[in-house]
Amino acid sequence: MSTVVHHADSPVGPAARAGRALATSPLTLTAVAWLVLVVLTSVFADQLAPFDPLTQNLTELLKPPSATHWLGTDSLGRDVLSRLMHGGDTLLWGAAEATAIAVALGLPAGLLSGYRGGIADAVISWLVDLTFAVPAFVVLVALAVIYPQNTAVMMAVLGVLGAGAATRLVRNSTRTVRDELFIDAARVSGLPLRTILFRHVLPTVVAPVIMLAATSMAICVIVLSSLSFLGLGGSPEAPSWGQMIYEASQNITVDSWLLVPPGAVLILTVIAFNLIANTVRDALPGGPTPRPVRHRRTVLAETAAQRPDADPQTLLGVHGLVVEFPSGPVVDGVTFAVRKGEILGLVGESGSGKTVTALAIPGLLPIDERITAGSVRFAGEELAGTTERRLSRVRGRGVAYIAQEPMAALDPCYTVGNQLRAALRHFGATRRAAAARTGDLLREVGISDPDRVMRCRPHQISGGIAQRVAIALALTGDPALLIADEPTTALDVTVQAAILDLFRNVVATGERALVLVSHDIGVVADVCDRVAVMYAGQIVEQGETDSVLGAPRHPYTRALLRSMPSLDTAGRLPVIPGSVPAPDAWPEGCRFAARCALATDACKKGPIPLMDVSGPSPRTTRCVRGHDLAPEPGR
Amino acid sequence: MTPTPEEVQPRTDAWLLEIDHLRVSYGRRRRTHTAVDDVTLNVGAGEAVGLVGESGSGKSTIGRAVLGLTASSSGRIRFEDTDITSVPAERRGALTADLQVVFQDPYGSLNPARTISQTLTEPLLTHRAMTAEQARARVQGLLDQVGLPADAANRYPAAFSGGQRQRIAIARALASNPKLVICDEPVSALDLSTQAQILNLLADLRADLGLAYLFIGHNLAVVRNLCDRVVVLYRGQVMETGPAAQVTGHPLHPYTAALVAAAPVADVAAQRERRLARVTVTEPLTVAHSGCPFAGRCPHVEDICRQQRPARVKVGESVVACHLFPSGKGDSHTSGSVDEKV
């Protein structure tokens, strides 16, 4: 994707972001409120509880909830609500103790091992592995053989074992920050280690630690209540939720209600801790991005005019294409056509809508982007707004797509040969034919040792070879149209030259066409017959490559060409002031007006249409002063 | 065999930065990978030296070794006659002020949780014993110098575009009044229109402040635009060093020639000619570990290239490492495009 990155919603650190996330989610607020309630009732149980939790009342055995006993009574006639209020005390304290120990040990150990690396890291990691190999719960139960009912010791042990997880988490977060360039920059500034750790590392570790603490509380509450269910945790006299569940299980044949109150309180408490952990985790960098909207069938705002394709040689006709993100349009009325045997370049800066346009043609837009107007006619068939099923028949055979990152575009889990054969089989080749064709295809894309490359997985080949393989994959269905999105941007120039030669060969048969998306005007000059220059979601100039690049009729094209450094000269470059406007800041009039040296009031009045430029070949520009740019006659 | 740097490079003034036979290896024991292999290069005071090469050729590693962010395996790095080879960044004391950096990634190089003024004052308050008041004034001065509005100071990096962030990163580098700034691909992540703005800014700052640059890049034209001299790197080794105009206009080394030939220009007719002139070489499948690193892709390869590592030879104002230049006699060569290998 080549859209401008806007992190405007996250101007603060992860910890603050996590805090804000906690405060704005109603569910999480409820969770916090519940925990506050539980803690308060536990602390003030003596004052709040309506009855003494231990007083038996043999006349009121196993009573259902009533006005006096809101939650009923148990098999000894004790008030369930009162027992519940007294039952959280040891549990929560114990869990807090274990969690505090885990964090107190894990935080420094994780920082040390993550930032320093080396031997400290090796030793600490070994110890962490050790804690992961200990069956913690079983050890706690075993401990009861020596220290029956001693919650403090059990929780201390649990805390030490839990420190392993804390250490690993802190270590990994520290690792990630340590590799950030801003840490390098701080080091180059000569900041002392202490400052770097406290100012740059610790703040990013705080949020993960909060998350871990909440998770740890949840786990410890479950563990501790299990122990008291088994009769091993806490004094048998003091009520606890786990023990109440045990008593309920003993009376289950008589009264199943008793299972409900302690279970519900326990489960809700654990859920509350988990919810807080999740909210913090989601607010961390790398957490889930805003949920994509589910894919809906595209509904076109206006149906494309059923215009007959003027030229029988025309393979692809895109007309008035509008693509919208949930936030609004990013491609706004793009129109172009591609003939057989032709290479069309789509050129523009990042955020101009090149990639979105390219993806929209074969219907490969991510699920939150959709075509809302316009038409994409390929070989006489309308592709905009058709079903996935019909599109999938066109894809591969009719239109093939080649992505920017060749390495990422190939599945890392399968060999090159496997992926090519699978595609060939999909297009109807027999097993044997597919095997034979695979080698031929690889040779066609200029790989001299296909047998060896076939056996490689993508990470074992270089970027250039990977791009050749990706092109071979795109050719498996013998498509009429190739769409290549920045196919050489990730490659070195020497390799780029060879790949561009390959593209030229692929189209040389005259039956195929190529739409090449690039930000590099040099690449366009090298291979493209025609070029469409995009700016802020629109095509601003279109025509044959040599005339557009040789005598641009749009101020943007001209300024862009002038701002390119060249191999022959040095010195200050003419620049375009300012930067590309974001889609939500597109002006109503000419979108380039704010940066244009020729701008007049007329430019800002309203949308500028594409205008024909007279000349030997068809040419358009979206500029009211296009004629002012015309080369003077005689020059 | 190998001439000393004094022999191959005219010693104009005292060098600001001297890198002698630098070697940097990553990994341990049998799985080491030599990213920088016997690199010698110098930067004079106020000079801009460009370091070009393909991805993975070791450009950034050289920069990081100079900055003390990566440990060198052997060789020597001296800054103003102080040996800084094995002094990590944290222990460079006052030297850190003289040696600064601008990284490629404008998003990763600023801490998202700190405001611009916090980022910029950090080095000021640490080293220069400024009062908060003085630091604030300095920040305003820096922002002005890199062409950002004064109210940028209180905002977070997220509020800025890539080009603006790169200006902030430049301001941070300038904060300590450095003598040398390592620019690790500072414009590679930027759009064409922004790239020109930043290149001009770097050129202006150099003229105004007398800065020296070690400018790392992969785009020859960009390097040519800003630098006095160019060092061409391939697989961690220096192939050619020379005046920028000379290297891009009349490349001597076959690899440099291939680079120049493959860089596309935005003029259709000129590019057609360049395309027809470039030669494509079928690649071998294994990388040789002795001899010339370019031997596998070189159109002029001979037996000796595979056996012996070519010595650095002075040809005119340039220094070339290629067997085609055995005794300092060089002539121009057909430019050739080369292909990648598995």
Add this chain to the structure above:
Amino acid sequence: MGSLALRRAAGAVPLLLVVWTAAFFLQQLIHGDPAAYVLGNTSTAAQRDQLDAAFGLHRSPLDQYLSTCANLLSGDLGRSWITSESVGRLLSTALPVTLSLALLSTLVTAAVGTALGIWAALRRGSRVDRILQLAAGAVTAVPNYWIAVGLVYLFAIQYRVLPATGYVQLNQSPGQWLQSLILPVIALSLAPIGPIFLQARSAVAEALDADYVRTVRALGIPRRRQVLKHGLRNAAAPIVTAVGFNTVGLLAGTVAVEQIFNLPGLGSQLLSGVLGHDVPVVQGVVLVFAVGVVIVNLAVDLLIGVLNPKARRA
């Protein structure tokens, strides 16, 4: 691959040694005379002396440690202080029960979690997805012993469709074996399904968003192939990690669940050992569980090694 397995297995040995040693020294933490501790305060001196003599409890701790280590090497885990039975034999009858429970539960959690995860990943953002995510969060919070008691009440007491307690060996009657395990397995599996589901969901979703899936989509390859061949395969490693992690948790859960369903497994042995102050039995169970955890972690490591494409050579 084989060498990796060996190296990992070798690395686990010191780990087990540490666990075993810790388990042994548990006994040293007893205050006063262990014999008195086991036999209770009402025991006579003669009884205590007899126990001391039978188990060598009067020897120095190091002496005892070395001899138990030597015994361990020959496969002898010692004898119960209470019944004098061989701990090895005791545990070997209990092991199949716990193993059946753990294996079945692992299978159930892996299958259900992954299947639901794929389903949700395909419908990201839909109502089904949101409900499943909430449910995953909720089931994770349900303690297995509570759900176990609830299941006993519902299916064994209220509706009487399944046996409440007891265990039938697999070779006696596979059908009844399965019946006796259905409720315990559900009780054990419910909570771990949550995290496995969430992991599977996000891993599959990430794979489906990857460029390589777009590549096959751009070739017109049907959705099912995209998901199963490319999505699931690439998501496999994190799912396996999650399953392994939860299997370790599940092993611990067997203690309470065996107790509730009256299954004669390792957990029941542990509990009776604990209540009877039978230290050798407790030590043995701890060791067996530690071995179990080590094996699970080893299996995960090896599986990841196989699944990670970069670890394999062409």
